[in-house]
Amino acid sequence: MDKLEQIKAQLQKFADDRDWDQFHSPKNLSMALSVEASELVECFQWLTEEQSQNLSPEQLSAVKDEMADVQIYLLRLATKLNVNMVEAVNQKIKKNALKYPIDKVKGSAKKYTEYEQPGLKKGEE
Amino acid sequence: MDKLEQIKAQLQKFADDRDWDQFHSPKNLSMALSVEASELVECFQWLTEEQSQNLSPEQLSAVKDEMADVQIYLLRLATKLNVNMVEAVNQKIKKNALKYPIDKVKGSAKKYTEYEQPGLKKGEE
């Protein structure tokens, strides 16, 4: 069995053992996932970009834990919605390749950030 | 090679092809990840919990795309910080098992939600 599928089974048992499954609606899991994503952001909020590339062992350990929490809730949600994450990612990478053609977006920060501007990204071109 | 490692290599190539690596500091990637997590929340914000368990094919497809985006930025960050996600998750599950012992947290919503109250969760017991 795939490693991610193994983890999904483990997490299901973890929730079952604690009677937590009842709280794990997709709506609630999306909230919990975004809370964990913000705890990850919190690790970086007052660091410079350069500092974020040179974390101390303690900082890296805290960051790893938050990354794991995001992954855990993502896999819980995947279980609930019957989603195979590897397949979903592969499909999305194909979509992104069409959305961001190399010759259109390659290059300067300016081009990149403009391409990502709210107005543009939301399909309001 | 592990499937997640394969995807990480694919995403690195995707970024390299577009000269985007320069924007992918851990700080920035944590921001992008949390933005995608919120796009996932957006799919569920006006749905009831029950509706969130019964998505239409269109809704599920939108949700899957957002889940994939979260996974993609998480793997980008894992590449940048040299983190193995499967190992990080396994370690975190062990920590969580100690933090939430079955006999202490099993049972009613009340106990569970109290256990998760800000004051308690932050280790202020």
Next chain:
Amino acid sequence: MDKLEQIKAQLQKFADDRDWDQFHSPKNLSMALSVEASELVECFQWLTEEQSQNLSPEQLSAVKDEMADVQIYLLRLATKLNVNMVEAVNQKIKKNALKYPIDKVKGSAKKYTEYEQPGLKKGEE
């Protein structure tokens, strides 16, 4: 002087007294604001909608603190970007009135949630 402007002045002094102004770039403040918004979400993530309408005094007190933190970072950002929040909100309400005309969106949850679907909301109609 307007109450919000008074608070902005107080917060500026608070940051100056602690030499924190150097960390308060708009980028960093947006991160801190979103982290506080997630701490607010955390208060509600395992509650039902009904429970969220009937908070205990302790829960309400925790929620109030998180709401205050969101307001504080929003006002810090407003100071840094020279934005008058009352004006900005009044302008946005006018925009929203055009975007969501009563006769088009009034009524059932179904209409409302469809109107808020990612594809539609992003202006891709």
Next chain:
Amino acid sequence: MDKLEQIKAQLQKFADDRDWDQFHSPKNLSMALSVEASELVECFQWLTEEQSQNLSPEQLSAVKDEMADVQIYLLRLATKLNVNMVEAVNQKIKKNALKYPIDKVKGSAKKYTEYEQPGLKKGEE
């Protein structure tokens, strides 16, 4: 009447006119608020801190709209939970003054960021 109270009344009418009040449980409003906070983060995610201090008129206009959206949902939540934001902020500023005494936190980025480390901030000192 206070300006914020005026806006709260306006927003209540806006929701009533559209029959949206039924969707505005505190739980759902916290989700919507955090989604708007992330749309604000999205404006800054690929900018350097310096660029975030020198926004173009178009960028500033987009940022202002997102700030207004955050303020709007915060005031909707304040209406639903009967919270006076000015009072809540004033109380929180007093708490923060005790939590972050000038002589303890003033000074270097290092001290500041350490003080804000997850472990410390969560009251685990």
